[in-house]
Amino acid sequence: MRAFRRSIDVTPGLGRSFVAMGDGLTAAISISRAAVGPPSFFRQVGAILWKDLAVELRTKDILSSMLVFGLIVLVIFNFAFELRGENLILVAPGVLWVAFVFAGILGLGRSMAQEKERSSMEGLLLCPVDRGAIFVAKMLGNLIFIVILEAITLPIFAAFFNLPVLTPGVGLIVVLGTLGFASVGTLFAAIAINTRAREVMLPILLFPIIVPVIIASVKATAFVLDGKPWAEIWPWVNLLIAFDVIFLAVCFVTFEYVIGE
């Protein structure tokens, strides 16, 4: 009984479960001393995020592939089109977001593939972790990797196309667009990882969903670069904010069912 009481003391969740079991309870349990209670949601998010960043810092698998791909896209577009004047403002934002999105997809796929390769996702699922915490951590990891890509790519883009993209306005749009892209991308990367042709499946699944984000981001970036008043830019920014809020919530809730089996 003393042991059972101790289990309630140290593990409130477990204690409640046993009380709820009523007379169906046949076991008197004392749970291990090692685990003192479920770690908080944010501690678990921090642990998974730390793990992803530590692995990436050592391997540079995700960042190197994204950076090389992003830069190649910029170089190709820079030499393929003679962009000048009004033409430049119309096309360059599209070039920028094509580089971000295509390079970002490489990173999304790779980050989930790392979990699949050694069945380490199963290891995560064995832990007493909220599935939403896994989503938030993976999404934050992807967001950080893509933001690093963007931070390196933007000055190069500015130099290639001679456009003032290093401004707070463009920064805001880039962050909002990337947040929506990373949240939906994390969910769909988790879906695609369980399919046979996962590298092909991810863009096929993801692109139709993120069309609003890409269009809004390209339009808003073009308007900012063109020096349009914010009254014209806000509708696109609002669309980005709405997309981010809705899809963050939807992806958070549905992730559990995606990685369940």
Place this chain on the structure above:
Amino acid sequence: MIGAQGFKGKSIQASLLAKSFGSIHALREVNLEVGAGEKVAIFGPNGSGKTTLIKVMATIMRPSSGRLHIAGMNPGENGHDVRRLIGVVSHNTYLYDDLAVEENLAFYGRMYGVENVKARITNGLRRVGLERRSRDRVRTLSRGMQQRLSIARATLHEPPILLLDEPDTGLDEAGQAQLWEMLTSGYADEPTVVMTTHNLKLGMSLCSRWTVLVDGEIVSEVAKENSSSESFQALYRRYAGAGT
């Protein structure tokens, strides 16, 4: 010493447990009861459903039908609480190649909310003989060493229930001989163990109950005291031959 476990009652109760993948029935109405501190070995040929059964009990997979209770709790309703009671050693090590040995354990320690994690990591590594490799990346370890580390990972949070799916994978003879010690030496009370293996000798020596799973069905259950190893081996070969 690893601390105070001690179920008094059924650690695992599975009744009419079934799992299907489309038209493939991996488990068919499995009934299994494992008491507190009991050690059960599940033998079976390839494809008999051993890994699926372990995964269902470990809450990685949901059963298609049937009832499962771990320590009196339904994993579907009390997933977090159930997972805290379970440690899984599998042929998959669930380790990260590019993290150091101690970093892997620290990560899992945080996920389980383990107290005094540094001391427990040191003890765990000593138990599995890897204290000198604590700063090395996992990818530099041999397969057997990774399996030892996987044992330290699975027991870091001192789970009272151990689910072992081919735990001897990659272990050399010395490692197999030390397997039980590595798994249970820190426990004050005997943990409950369910182990699947192809290694009849190992399973029979470590467990007090021997079960045969063929085509997703438990076809035989024998208590160690009621059977000789020779007669059980003959029985197993008959079933395994029928199942393959």
